[in-house]
Amino acid sequence: QLQLQESGPGLVKPSETLSLTCTVSGGSINSRYWSWIRQPPGKELEWIGSISYTGATNYNPSLKSRLTISVDTSKTHFSLMLTSVTAADTAVYYCATDSSPTRWFIWGQGTMVTVSS
């Protein structure tokens, strides 16, 4: 059974880079689409971006200038890098996947990231 697990620092300073990894277990990363979605405290979900196993990406335009999503098929994980973070980037970050790039059936448990000095 495919499972996802997010990992990364829980605290990032303003203007620095937020880096998260999603480890894939129980299945192959060499198929499907892999996505990041976030949820600020008490707010709705926001799609961040997606990547296919071939490396093709699709980013939310509101984050595109600061965002990099990559996939490492040999190590069965995919990653998110968000530069120049501010308090507005404080959120629970989820990784998720599906056979379609536009919906998400399998989710990680989420990881809380706080941007604060």
Place this chain on the structure above:
Amino acid sequence: EVVLTQSPATLSLSPGERVTLSCRTSQSVSSSSLAWYHQKPGQAPRLLIYNGASRAAGIPDKFSGSGSGTDFTLTISRLEPEDFAVYYCQQHHSSPYTFGQGTKLEIQ
């Protein structure tokens, strides 16, 4: 960007009742481009409906989705205690894929 507006923000109901949740999009989307999730406190969202009316794997048939154009609904035919959660609609008609602000279903 397609904006999704859900109503009402909160619904107080009792187990056994039937409920219909509303999701309105700011522009017309394909009837097959709407998904529904629910989320319980401290948990990740769970996909219920995709492509407007298709149930995700493992989702019971008490959940049904419908709609077209700019108006979509999720119906739960008979509420059970585990159904009380926040429900989100999401459009996958055009990028960026956006979510509604959620409807909280609470036990009366």
